[in-house]
Amino acid sequence: MRGHTLLRRVQNPEYAVARRSVSEHEIRSSILEHLRLMCGTRMGSMLTCPDFGVMDPSDLVHAFPDATTLLARSLRVTIETYEPRLQNVRVRFVADEEVDLVLRFEVSAQIAHEGSKVPISFETALDATRQLSVR
Template identity: 40%
Template sequence: MAGRGLLSRIEAGMGSADRALDVSESIVEHLRVLLNTRKGGAATVPGFGIVDFTELVHTFPMAIQTLQSAIRATVLEFEPRVRNVSVRHVPDADPLVLRFEITAQPADRGARGMLRFRTQMSPGGKVEVW
């Protein structure tokens, strides 16, 4: 093992289920950052983030379609660990809460299955991802 780095040795000791869980958790954390950043909010990467959905409230119900498209495009552009991304609006009893479900396939050719993430956009503008 002399030629292998510490991270390689740690990863070798992990099972594939552990690695998949770690990758999934890492993607969730990245989606939290990505979806809570507004376009233009990251000086070094102006396209990073999504449109400010508080500005879209006046265009309801078209705002839902706009957000779906924006979330999908942003995830495809800035989360390289997923592909075949789909975003679906999930109606909520509270009209002030927007929920979306994001499904995607892992980009790693050896990975199988689908990843499913749920988001909730609260009236204060915060996006939760789980």
């Protein structure tokens, strides 16, 4: 049960069935789904939780050259705050000289699962339309 969010268990009855353990694949999928939700939400857009989400890329225009550092920090703080299944979160800007209009970040962390820590990593990309995707 710990592998899925409460909302997901309520929406999908098959996830509400009591089980002894959740597979690592299910946890990874659930975490990535939650991260996509967080990255698709702009900070300040939720009345009940104003610090949920990442900073608006429009706010970064005047922050160069520190914009990548600010966005990386925003990602890390949001993940650490709202995804408790991840520990030791690190966010690193990845320079991509081939694609000028995309800011890429590599996120690495550890999933606390059944007493062990399983490494996970994924990439986020902020494109010219100001959409932040998670892969």
